Amino acid sequence: MLKMEDVAKIANVSTATVSRVLSNNKNVSKKTKEKVLKVINQLEYKPNRLASNFRKKTSETIAVILPDIANPFFSEIVKGFRDEALENGYHLLLCDTGNSAAQEKEFVELVKERFVDGIILATARMPKDEIYKLSQEIPVVLACEYVESYEIPTVSIDNVSAAREATEYLIDQGHTRIGFITGPLEIILSRDRVKGYRQALLLREIPIHDFLIQEGDFSVKSGYDIMTKFLANEQKPTAIFASNDEMAIGAMKACKSKGLRIPDDISIIGFDDVPISTLVEPELTTVSQPKYEIGSQAMKMLLNIIETNDLKQKQIVLPHKLMIRQTTHP
Template identity: 55%
Template sequence: MVRITDVADLAKVSPATVSRVLSNEVKVSSETKKKVLDAIEKLNYRPNVLARQLRRMETKTIMVIVPDITNPFFSKVLKGIESVARKKGYKVLLGNTDNDIGREKEYLELLHHKQIDGTILLTARMEGKYITEWADQYPVVLACEYLEGSLIPTVSIDNVSASRKATEHLIKLGHRCIGFISGPMNIILSKDRLKGYHQALAQNEIEVEPLLIQEGDYSSKSGFNMMLKFLALENPPTAVFASSDEMAIGALKAVKINGFHVPGDISIVGFDGITLGEIVEPAITTIVQPMYQIGYKAMELLLNLIEDRELPKKQLMLADKLIIRESCGAKMIRDTIVF
């Protein structure tokens, strides 16, 4: 099936420009219009007329699709989204999927029925081809997660670099036996964070030990259970990097109830920067994501798509920070920022 992005690539213009030509808008130059029409003819592109007609109707409502509403990480992302939406007169609907791909698809169907003007996906677990087909016809933005090689507008951080930074911090503290608790390995974020862990070990000539890598699901319960596995090893790790703060907090509890101390016996580092990580004792050293800004920028991108404006940049990568607290044992001032 020929898509609008195929036409845009051949004509060397944006999909929004192709849409303008199809809508016969006067602000498109004759030269650009000819390039687009030639590409349409060459590719034998047949636009979805119904989709284009429906897009002209406004509901002033957008939907945010969330994989797990119980995860506190998403609350600040949603706050950023709503901040922009309210200023522009948009209502925000929330679709919680509980990591069910079928439910993600059901929520996307609301675009087809014109019950919403656009969607922000805080999850990208459906087949990439399926998401791309929707994004070709309707305003869709990805935030936090992303599709590798996709041109869908996306806001995220560099998860590989962030994970490498967290692991290197533990290595600089003298640790050589570092456990890693990943998220589900069918998610690109989990793969990226594992990659960063591997890179840090390789750059410091530390051999990867398979038993020191355990797969969680980003929940505190999985962090607790994976830490119990580490503690059962003949040579438990002296430090653990959990790829979410919730898992780090679960790991912290497992260490404590087994009579060990953090950071005296085991150092712990998390990922995300949720508020709860500051409250637990000891407070969790973590990679802080700019959650509010991720949501804010994602909503700005979505509004540009809804209003058919050109996007100066489709892929936005925001900066993360390593916040040093007591859980890793570093002798530094609380909340020192390391870039």
């Protein structure tokens, strides 16, 4: 395999000069630069990027840890990560935890050993003390989630406010018996959405029935199973608020299997506004998150920490929007 010393020998310059040419250092004369580049092209020499990065104490690589890469919600967020990173000369290393806290921890330990410049956590199932400790060792930004009690840089929406708004919309449509399918309650954003749902009912003085709050896992199947459970009850809900679009679509499928018409017999709202929400029939009313912007802003924040170590704003809360479509009705 060709080495930098081979290029230097043929070009009759030092290895330091070859290195300066490769790094586009301005302290190399035009004549010398042209001579070295000519030899590099003739030999088809490819520099050892890893060795170079170790010398520079940087890898120009960002680790992104995702809870479920198959979830369409994360595709736009990853595009935001990627575009901002590439624009600034960085690359992404994607890690999929499969919604496992243990796997999340393993990936964190692995990327620390493999020398990355920073980490974006789009999942936060590890104990918050461990996430804080990690943020003291390497630049960390949270996307979508946050950690209570610690000022770790975060980009998200206000999940409490968004859930409250969606529930209030159903109440304004005349619904008082509203079933809520939560996400996994170990996740803070799931708990925040429950909080928003409860706030809306309390503000309108509507009784809260524990049976109408059921925990899902963000999958279509859990939405289907919980909706089937709701429909087996004598006092069925007249509306459903699901904590993500996939569970909402599962709930729609369960309703249709029982011969119910949406929204004439039951109204349904989802959360996230993934592409399939406009492809199902009828189109799903949902809370839209600015997914691409979450990814872009999180990466911008992380690169700012890496390159300047100066972050004026540690918490960015982006606006959400209730997308009213065809699955809700008075």
